[in-house]
Amino acid sequence: QKEVEQDPGPLSVPEGAIVSLNCTYSNSAFQYFMWYRQYSRKGPELLMYTYSSGNKEDGRFTAQVDKSSKYISLFIRDSQPSDSATYLCAMNPTNAGKSTFGDGTTLTVKP
Amino acid sequence: DTEVTQTPKHLVMGMTNKKSLKCEQHMGHRAMYWYKQKAKKPPELMFVYSYEKLSINESVPSRFSPECPNSSLLNLHLHALQPEDSALYLCASSRSGDTDTQYFGPGTRLTVL
Numbered sequence: 001q002k003e004v005e006q007d008p009g010p011l012s013v014p015e016g017a018i019v020s021l022n023c024t025y026s027n028s029a030f031q032y033f034m035w036y037r038q039y040s041r042k043g044p045e046l047l048m049y050t051y052s053s054g055n056k057e058d059g060r061f062t063a064q065v066d067k068s069s070k071y072i073s074l075f076i077r078d079s080q081p082s083d084s085a086t087y088l089c090a091m092n093p094t095n096a097g098k099s100t101f102g103d104g105t106t107l108t109v110k111p
Numbered sequence: 112d113t114e115v116t117q118t119p120k121h122l123v124m125g126m127t128n129k130k131s132l133k134c135e136q137h138m139g140h141r142a143m144y145w146y147k148q149k150a151k152k153p154p155e156l157m158f159v160y161s162y163e164k165l166s167i168n169e170s171v172p173s174r175f176s177p178e179c180p181n182s183s184l185l186n187l188h189l190h191a192l193q194p195e196d197s198a199l200y201l202c203a204s205s206r207s208g209d210t211d212t213q214y215f216g217p218g219t220r221l222t223v224l
Contacts, residue, residue, distance in 0.1 A: 032212070034212055036215075041199070041218075041220065042217055042218070043115075043117075043199075043201050043203075043215035043216050043217045043218045044154065044201070044215045045215065046212055046213070046214060046215075049212050088153055088154075098156055098159070098167060099156075099213060101153035101154060102153060103152065103153055104151070104152075104153055106151075
């Protein structure tokens with residue numbers, strides 16, 4: 001079983017829809033949770049960074065962490081065609097430089 | 112400057128060639144990383160340098176040789192690669208080798224013929 005499981009997608013939504021991207025994990029040592037956005041043939045770009053449980057909002061993006069359920073989500077409101085990309089969740093335990101990534105979910109937002 | 116730069120953007124090499132990938136950051140970060148990413152897969156960690164010392168080597172074949180000449184630069188020397196080594200090679204940096212988030216460069220698209 002993988003340490004991090006990400007909803008595989010692909011996901012296709014109309015412009016303006018609310019998008020929910022999700023990851024579950026098994027390692028209770030994970031404390032830091034990241035979402036990256038990766039456009040085709042580009043490097044991953046850090047989108048959201050959350051420590052421990054709770055919500056964090058940045059514009060149209062909300063990251064949610066539920067450590068009791070070992071479940072994290074990224075919500076995108078009012079989705080735009082420019083949001084079309086692969087979204088990767090990643091997480092770190094404390095005192096370690098190695099991130100564990102999910103396999104990514106490819107999102108297409110249709111105009 | 113919040114950018115990690117990588118050169119070259121694209122590289123095509125034969126199995127007998129020797130080439131190097133370069134990565135640079137000027138954010139004062141003290142940890143730098145090499146990842147390999149195949150199509151439709153997440154990045155796979157190869158090496159981590161922390162304070163210019165190799166701290167993690169994820170059992171990478173010796174045909175990949177990392178080098179960290181100083182805190183801003185990271186190289187990956189390539190020799191006798193195989194076609195299955197074709198991938199996007201990503202460099203990243205973070206403030207330290209601890210739990211700080213990593214910032215990725217755009218990658219080098221490597222094709223081995």
